[in-house]
Amino acid sequence: MSDCLFCKIISGEIPSKKIYEDELVYAFYDIDPQAPTHFLVVPKQHIPSAAAITEENGAIVSHIFQVIGKLAREMGFSDGFRVVSNVGEQGGQTVFHLHFHVLAGRDMTWPPG
Ligand code: 5GP
């Protein structure tokens, strides 16, 4: 999608600190980290949010969680970590391309409450 920030990051039009990439997903550090380690995992396909997951496109969610598990092991998150997907404006979503926040580290302060 041409006016989508994360589509531009996936294509390289906007630079990012890449962690991992395969044919289906892209993982990169959040520009405004809310924990000692905070990165995002996004499908390369433009899906607006978790509310737009269907039987047809839903396999990507399983793949994303396999990638998150692999990265968590490689990054040594042995004490645990948090996975968050904000949906819609009231859910705190600001970029309308499906993404999973992965947060790890002792002073994890987000999301509030
Ligand atoms: P949301 O609020 O939609 O759940 O999450 C969007 C996330 O994207 C925020 O945590 C925000 O810091 C991050 N973000 C926004 N713009 C950029 C950018 O240009 N580069 C990177 N790496 N992250 C961004």
Ligand code: ZN
């Ligand atoms: Zn997009």
